[in-house]
Every structure is written in structure tokens, then in C-alpha cells.
Amino acid sequence: DAGVIQSPRHEVTEMGQEVTLRCKPISGHDYLFWYRQTMMRGLELLIYFNNNVPIDDSGMPEDRFSAKMPNASFSTLKIQPSEPRDSAVYFCASSLAGGRYEQYFGPGTRLTVT
Amino acid sequence: AQTVTQSQPEMSVQEAETVTLSCTYDTSENNYYLFWYKQPPSRQMILVIRQEAYKQQNATENRFSVNFQKAAKSFSLKISDSQLGDTAMYFCALISGTYKYIFGTGTRLKVLA
Numbered sequence: 474d475a476g477v478i479q480s481p482r483h484e485v486t487e488m489g490q491e492v493t494l495r496c497k498p499i500s501g502h503d504y505l506f507w508y509r510q511t512m513m514r515g516l517e518l519l520i521y522f523n524n525n526v527p528i529d530d531s532g533m534p535e536d537r538f539s540a541k542m543p544n545a546s547f548s549t550l551k552i553q554p555s556e557p558r559d560s561a562v563y564f565c566a567s568s569l570a571g572g573r574y575e576q577y578f579g580p581g582t583r584l585t586v587t
Numbered sequence: 588a589q590t591v592t593q594s595q596p597e598m599s600v601q602e603a604e605t606v607t608l609s610c611t612y613d614t615s616e617n618n619y620y621l622f623w624y625k626q627p628p629s630r631q632m633i634l635v636i637r638q639e640a641y642k643q644q645n646a647t648e649n650r651f652s653v654n655f656q657k658a659a660k661s662f663s664l665k666i667s668d669s670q671l672g673d674t675a676m677y678f679c680a681l682i683s684g685t686y687k688y689i690f691g692t693g694t695r696l697k698v699l700a
Contacts, residue, residue: 515690528686574620576634578624580629581632
């Protein structure tokens with residue numbers, strides 16, 4: 474089975490540009506999570522969805538960040554406008570309800586904003 | 588508030604030796620789950636092992652085992668017969684009450700040839 478798929482793997486953009494990160498969760502999983510990882514702040518949960526509905530977005534740093542999940546097999550994280558401090562690795566993870574709580578991570582997108 | 592603390596930023600071990608990574612946590616929930624994730628240089632986060640708090644028996648996965656001390660709120664990871672491929676960042680994580688993981692800050696493990 475395919476794991477969590479993220480695209481692009483690397484993104485370099487200039488400050489002020491819009492950035493869209495994409496994620497395809499494992500088929501059948503009903504939870505989807507977006508994380509950001511930096512050296513300074515470690516792994517931070519930005520937002521998570523259950524059955525395509527956002528449940529907790531308290532980790533979203535500011536209004537420049539938005540996330541959507543239009544269907545069970547696709548989610549996006551958008552940053553508009555991007556800033557250098559947004560440079561990080563962004564992970565998507567998915568999980569299956571039912572008690573095991575294990576999250577399966579994608580390979581991550583390394584974002585560099587110059 | 589729930590917290591996870593990994594007090595060892597870096598560790599090293601000789602190949603074939605055994606190493607233990609420490610993790611302590613705090614939660615007021617009775618029902619919770621603990622995990623160890625591995626992040627090698629490729630940066631992919633890989634689940635190593637999980638432990639349900641209601642189970643007294645320590646979890647084991649091949650060369651990886653945990654020492655779960657519920658009263659002490661301690662959850663250490665033991666890696667036996669260390670291999671070069673075990674070189675990675677290791678994260679301890681707690682989940683309780685919701686589907687939100689609380690991650691520790693990680694321990695960077697280097698296996699020496």
C-alpha cells in the first residue's frame with residue numbers, strides 16, 4: 474500500500490509569494506494532520522482534520538496559513554504571503570480511528586522562503 | 588497540561604552495543620498511549636514502537652523494547668545490538684484524550700562503527 478504522499482518534496486520561493494503544499498493520506502484513514510518542524514521549535518501540530526472537517530487549528534501560526542481538505546484523499550496547506558520565517562519542513566500524517574492512534578507520516582516538504 | 592521531556596539531546600553508541608533513550612511525561616489522563624518515532628537523515632518519521640498505558644507488559648519490536656514505568660511517568664526506549672542504520676533522531680510522543688500528539692524535543696543518536 475502507498476504511504477502518505479506529499480508534494481512537492483522541496484519548494485523554494487521568494488518572500489511574498491503564495492505557497493501550496495499538498496498531501497494525499499493513506500486510503501481509508503479518517504484523520505489527517507499537518508505539522509511543521511524547525512530546529513528552534515521542533516515538531517508543531519498546525520491543524521488536524523477528521524472526516525475532512527477541521528477539528529483543531531489552534532496551531533496555525535497566523536492568518537497567512539490556511540488548510541483545506543475537500544475530500545478524503547486530498548488536503549492542502551497554503552501560505553499567503555510567505556515569509557522567510559516560514560522556512561521549515563512541513564509534514565502531513567494520517568491516522569485511522571479505532572483506538573490505535575498511530576500516525577503515519579509523509580516524507581515532508583522542505584520549504585525555503587528567500 | 589500534558590508534557591513530554593527528553594533530557595538527552597545527543598547520545599552515541601558503538602555498533603552491536605545496547606543503548607537506552609530516556610523519556611518522561613506528564614498527563615492527568617488515565618487512558619493514554621506512548622510512542623517512539625525515528626527520524627533518520629532522510630527525515631521520514633517512522634513509528635518504532637507503541638505502548639498502551641493500561642497494559643503493564645512492556646512493548647517489544649525486534650531489537651527495540653521499552654521500559655514503561657507508569658507510576659514514575661517514564662517511558663524509555665532500549666535498542667539492542669545497535670546497527671549503523673539506527674542512527675537517527677528519536678522522538679517520544681504522548682497521546683491522550685484527543686488525537687493530538689505531544690512530542691518531545693528529540694534525542695539524536697549516533698551509532699559508531
